[in-house]
Amino acid sequence: MSTVVESHDHGHHGPAKGLSRWLFTTNHKDIGTLYLWFSFIMLFIGGAMAMVIRAELFQPGLQIVQPEFFNQMTTNHGLIMVFGVIMPAFVGLANWMLPMQIGAPDMALPRLNNLSFWLLPMAFGILISTLFMPEGGPNFGWTFYAPLSTTYAPSTVNFFIFSVHVMGVSSILGSINIITTIFNMRAPGMTLMKMPLFVWSWLITAYLLIAVMPVLAGVVTMMLMDINFGTSFFNAAGGGDPVLFQHVFWFFGHPEVYIMILPAFGIVSHIIETFSRKPIFGYSSMVYAMASIAILSFVVWAHHMFTVGMPLAGELFFMYSTMLIAIPTGVKVFNWVATMFRGSITFETPMLFSIAFVALFTIGGFSGLMLAIVPADFQYHDTYFVVAHFHYVLVPGALFGIIAGAYYWLPKWTGNMYDETLGKLHFWLTFISVNVTFFPMHFVGLAGMPRRYPDYALQFADFNALISVGAFMFGLTQLLFLFIVIKTIRSGKQAKPEVWEGAGDLGLEWTLSSPPPYHSFTVQPQVK
């Protein structure tokens, strides 16, 4: 086979032309781009569903949609945002940045990489197609509690199960690739404790994914058996146990929420050090904090189930373990603040999003801490207080992390600077609308409005109207983001290799040209 090597023409190592470039690509940047665009499109689809929800909730009464369709909207909104927006966006960023940050030419397993991506459009194609079937799509919440999702589900639940399986395979393959890349392809001299924090965050996330995606696959398979093959895992009439479903689901589900935030921790750490012009404070405690969050996330799952009727000892155990997670999380926040302290700070768009991330994610952390207090959780559980909590950690948390990362690396990817004025405008509109949308949800929740309600009592009307206005504003604002991204791809001031002042010392990615060569590092750099 040595002849193959001879015919290898090193002059033609650019991308293939046309559609086949994207269908058959094994290049980490192309695949990263695919992931990012996929997630961007899903953000608008899932966002449109949120708009339907908020339009219906603008006033009490049923005006726009019927409860059956409303339930399909909340369910698919949740599923799409979690599995179709946040997770693929992080994988996209990993694909682009990991090889560049560790000094590698590409990911370790490029063909697998192609497969992991192309599974996703199929999975979501299947999921979304159920909305057009006569019985309608999944309507049992993104947590799909049995028996509502088994005995009482529309028959399209089988498509849902299949699509969850496909998403799971995609995530597992992606994680294997990431772990392999990080362990085998680091530049000489880059020891584990010299890895950039984004690389660390993804290494930990990838292990979490490999650990819990099979659990998710297990639980949907049990559902499949109950629905089609006469088993009774979750069917009380057949001797099964509906609570077992929740234990298995949340054993996946809680680590899943950290899967959705750890990479954002990594991104934000880089941005804060760049724009504070000062190395990240407490690098090693940042790494240990992420590792302890990941480990603890396996022993807190039942904090989602405080009202299912657990023994007292169980309730207390899960309360304490959940409170423990606040420690490493707090450490991270303190470290970010200490990084800013005595820095030399500028406020470019990525930094603005990161500052907002630290502040608002912390608010989500506080409400999380309140939710951990079992007796108080009896009052909070399944109300809008919970909706406020998880949106604070997911939207100004995970999503802001992603947006910040996009602004931070966009000049590197495209070779063009984005428009700073528009970026700042995007930030302020987003920041205001996010708070107008999600902050009042705390109050309607405390006042007693349960979640997943298409209609509500009159005393919640004022705040719901305000929330809906905020939501429409948030939705519209993201069109501006789309515009900015397209504008940057097409034109803009030429970006230097280091892009940001002083970033050249901060990571290997800033030593490459902007845009970087197709095979990032063909010669491994030496890390001191």
Added chain:
Amino acid sequence: MAYIKKVFTKLIFVMPVLFSSLVFSESSDYNMPVGVTEVSESIFELHMVIFWICVVIGIIVFSIMFWSLWKYRKSKGAVAADFDDNFWLEIGWTVAATLVLVWMAVPSTQVMVEAYDDAEGEINILITGHQWKWHYEYLEDEVGFFSNLSTSQEQIDGEVPKGEFYLREVDEPLVIPTNTRVRFLITGNDVIHSWWVPDFAVKQDAIPGFINTAWTNVPEPGIFRGACTELCGIKHAFMPVVVRAVEREEFDAFIAEKVALAEEERLLTSKVWTKEELMARGEGFYATNCAACHQAGGQGIPPVFPALVGSQIALSDSARHIEILMEGVQGSAMAAFGDSYSEVDIASVITYTRQAWSNGENGDGVIVTPQDIVAYKNRIDL
């Protein structure tokens, strides 16, 4: 631009203060209700303690952060220092965080132990969540009833103005005595529901196959309104909880009346019913119990909920019709009604669906009587 920036910055600081002052006042509509029981009051206090601890930590962290952002901005010539760790500082704040958490955990544990108590009550009530209504049964007296939303569909659809207790009113509230330990045994009939009364701080999932317990002891008479808080299908938002707490004498009278009614019901079963009587009774029963799925005109919502108009079962198969009502259809949303309702109710609704709409002309004209249901039950018991 600079002016706008200033306004924004002010807004960032003012907003939280504004909002927390809303929360601050105890009687606020936007905070957790204090409630009426000892447990609900302890939980409210705990909630406020934890809230204020978070506010204080927040103020400290955010002031340091925003002060640093202000003080060390490059535009004012700040030059970055070059430190990237401080061992004792890091140990210090880790320990401090741990201590604060322990401080929070102590009262939380106390309140939890207070709230968690599954000793028998003086009155024990079995609460069963159904799609989409609650059933209450007084275990000592063996009487029970369903509690349905009483807000009209016209209000929901906006055809008439919404009443004061829109979506928070039922046809028959649960009645409990004051100053009595009442224990709730909570279960589900079909999917998982969750029974919540904020003023008692009781929220327990109603899970098929499980019986969860909760308890309360209400000092003052009053009407307390709550909700179902676990997604249970289409009408999840339309199955509120209403509890009426009354003095002991009034409660005893209420139970006596229920017992008498139940006795009357038993007598009715043996009475000879005419078609018209059955139809009249069946119509009301149908409207409250079947119309949610099969619709008032019997047309259903195919393919999810089949039409009863023109259904072969309703037209010509009365035996199967009885069986479906008594046993439900396994693996579908069609529940078994036999265990929860009287023979008279079942017979009348079957007769009604066989005679109403166009079914009367097109069907076999069979009338199902309470005696037929008794006969069916006896056959099954053999």
